[in-house]
Amino acid sequence: MDRIVECVPNFSEGRRPEVVGWLAEAVESVEGALVLGTHIDPDHNRSVVTFVAPPETVVEAALRVVARAAELIDLSAHAGQHPRMGACDVLPFVPVRGITVEECVALAHEAGRRIWDELGIPVYFYESAALRAERRNLADVRRGGFELLREQIGTVPERAPDVGEARVHPTAGACIVGVRPLLIAYNVTLNTRDLAVAKRVARRVRERDGGLLHLKALGFELESRGVVQVSMNLTSYERTNLHQAFEAVRREAEREGVEVLASELVGLVPQAALDRAAAHFLQLENYSPDLVLENRIAAAIERRKGGRP
């Protein structure tokens, strides 16, 4: 696949694994759509299906899984602490390879229109796909959840959907469709029990407080392990990569007299992020993906497919 869009729908169902299996099947009923993983969270009664597809078929795959969720999940009977307002609650499109944010926004808008036209579910657009500034932030769109939305959607003008009539779908609620960057979730653990240290380090490294661009960070306690953790999201690894985040945390921890114990990835990481980290630490001056044996094999396979000698 030369052009790849990732799509990460969140569903209001975390206690019936068979439902998550059927949702994944709905995705893979579409040519070129590949499920990379599913995650089920019984505590929050939510689940996530991560899939990739080329731009030509990603909207169709999204439509089928939203339709299947509307059949299988009855939001009016759903309980769970996590805020949610749809059977398929959030539908983010993520540019991965060979596609721009703008192109993904066009796909998200197409998906939103079809979700209303074909399924009768009203749609809100968030983050890069937002049509109103006050809807960029997902938490703002979702505040009060399904129950509050059901009351307000027809009476409070600023809660009217971006696509569709101002009424929730009786069982599937509403769907929040957006475009967000590929993000890397990355944690670094520190050799101390002092949460204040983790919080200070997090503050010093994150963009919001003058640290590294495209880096979000929070300090947490890992009680069971007796250590603390700086938990980070890197929203543009091309600009701020793992090694820069790691080194910034290590430097700020050292200032506190604390050592880095280890780091961990939460979820998937693009190959390029690891490669860039290796090249950085090895001071590799001639790194290029073209030097990697597996990439050369893949390129030779593509070349032969294309019929060139």
Place this chain on the structure above:
Amino acid sequence: MDRIVECVPNFSEGRRPEVVGWLAEAVESVEGALVLGTHIDPDHNRSVVTFVAPPETVVEAALRVVARAAELIDLSAHAGQHPRMGACDVLPFVPVRGITVEECVALAHEAGRRIWDELGIPVYFYESAALRAERRNLADVRRGGFELLREQIGTVPERAPDVGEARVHPTAGACIVGVRPLLIAYNVTLNTRDLAVAKRVARRVRERDGGLLHLKALGFELESRGVVQVSMNLTSYERTNLHQAFEAVRREAEREGVEVLASELVGLVPQAALDRAAAHFLQLENYSPDLVLENRIAAAIERRKGGRP
């Protein structure tokens, strides 16, 4: 490709690029054989074609390229400083993925028998494919080159080939077939003009003198750049990887009061070697290839090909 053998034939032709093109074509006339690169060296009048193939077709691809070299190259008219004794001088098989050294030895022996049976070129086996201890080292097999071999092959018993009659092919000479490990060629440059420093560092890090296992190292001067270089071969990156070589060189250079300037890869590197370096420096405690987005996509493609849901 689940199972991959790399094959890196060396040819006694480095001044006619069209010949190298035809040799590459001969390789790719075989199903599943993929040329990853060609290298032509006019100074030494030699060339290299690097290709990969599954074990089922790698011998056929090797046969075709040795046959084509015998047609195109006349060793009796060849000049060049580099020792050589065949049109296709050396034919190493390299286990890359899903195949053992022993299986590659069986492939090398099959290729050797066919090179004699079908092309009438006598064959010597070297390194892991050697049938006699004194032929493990390629340089020992090739000593004196084509001209000396032509004199001795029929008269000196220890120069008799491993396969075939004791006479050279009149224009294609003989072929040396072997199995060697996948190696990473990796150089680290040091911020000094003092060659003795590079030589001492090389000696301290290499296996031969009590350093790291599976690491060969030499010190060189890079006159044009006014620095020196520790030039290394890693013959088992699973045991001694880039990061261990880099850190050993850096440590020994520091003992000499010298800084590492940069490093460079010469030729191809397996993805796993870069990944392990990244995981080491980032202190990533949960690294697995399964966390890499591209690997997950490839696995999902394979899963769907296999018809599993």
